[in-house]
Amino acid sequence: xxxxxxxxxxxxxxxxxxxxxxxxxxxxxxxxxxxxxxxxxxxxxxxxxxxxxxxxxxxxxxxxxxxxxxxxxxxxxxxxxxxxxxxxxxxxxxxxxxxxxxxxxxxxxxxxxxxxxxxxxxxxxxxxxxxxxxxxxxxxxxxxxxxxxxxxxxxxxxxxxxxxxxxxxxxxxxxxxxxxxxxxxxxxxxxxxxxxxxxxxxxxxxxxxxxxxxxxxxxxxxxxxxxxxxxxxxxxxxxxxxxxxx
Numbered sequence: 266x267x268x269x270x271x272x273x274x275x276x277x278x279x280x281x282x283x284x285x286x287x288x289x290x291x292x293x294x295x296x297x298x299x300x301x302x303x304x305x306x307x308x309x310x311x312x313x314x315x316x317x318x319x320x321x322x323x324x325x326x327x328x329x330x331x332x333x334x335x336x337x338x339x340x341x342x343x344x345x346x347x348x349x350x351x352x353x354x355x356x357x358x359x360x361x362x363x364x365x366x367x368x369x370x371x372x373x374x375x376x377x378x379x380x381x382x383x384x385x386x387x388x389x390x391x392x393x394x395x396x397x398x399x400x401x402x403x404x405x406x407x408x409x410x411x412x413x414x415x416x417x418x419x420x421x422x423x424x425x426x427x428x429x430x431x432x433x434x435x436x437x438x439x440x441x442x443x444x445x446x447x448x449x450x451x452x453x454x455x456x457x458x459x460x461x462x463x464x465x466x467x468x469x470x471x472x473x474x475x476x477x478x479x480x481x482x483x484x485x486x487x488x489x490x491x492x493x494x495x496x497x498x499x500x501x502x503x504x505x506x507x508x509x510x511x
Contacts, residue, residue: 266304275303294320308485326485329363337479337487344477348494350510351472354388358489359428360416362386371509376401376465388493389416393436403462403469410446411459413437417449460498468505471498 268286272279277299284290285300292300297318301311312322327333345353345366352369354362373386376398391397392409399405413436420430437447463470472495482488497503 271300271303275299292318294318294323298323308483308488312485324483324485327487329486329490334484334487341490341492344492344494350506351495351497353492353494356388356491356493357486358419358426358491359432360388360390360491362388363490368506368510372470372506373398375468375509376463387432389413389432389436393439393442395440398463401463401465403464404460406443408459408461409442413446414450421449461495470502470505472496472502473498 266274268282269279271277272282275282277296281290282300285292285296294315297314297320298311301314306314308324309326312324315322329338341355341364345355345364348366348368350368352366352372354365354369356362373391377391389412392402392405392412393399399409402408413433416429416433416436420426420433436442458473460471460473463472474493474495477492477494479487479490482490497506
């Protein structure tokens, strides 16, 4: 974004933007927040900008289990219930599953041995691990490539995320992962809808998923939540999901 475009967006003089960028002027706390808002910087990175400028963070990072977020938890559970009999999960910024609906528990329990899980379930790790979901995804390479390109962007884009970078390194080391995925391809577009085809025994499930975020959140934890809902692509998937619910 050019200095002029940012100045117009933030309603600040281009001269002042230039002085801030070149270090000739020290931005006030209000200016840091104004420019961060104009650039649509995530809340976690806004706090980092404030610290770099010598100011205290402005946005809290509240634990999801805290009493203050009770209303949000109620809303999340309502979204998860509404998705039945199809899976829905709530994830954090590192793709760890924080909570899920009954359909997700049934579905992943059908595909996997729940007793074999170690630590919090992580969507990316489950998809890449040869002992996880990977053997049951018939179009694994298509799905995995789209996912890994997104993780690449999150690991290095904006303020680097160390946890996501470690996750990226871990899953790229799994056997059978193509070497070309080691590097981010900016030419590869992000796919708006990724069909995921699962098969175990005689049962098949064809899903696509949507990821929802809380767009008006003013808390770091809430802004980074992701709600992934799976939707059936055919009548067979609908029927098989209903049978699992019995």
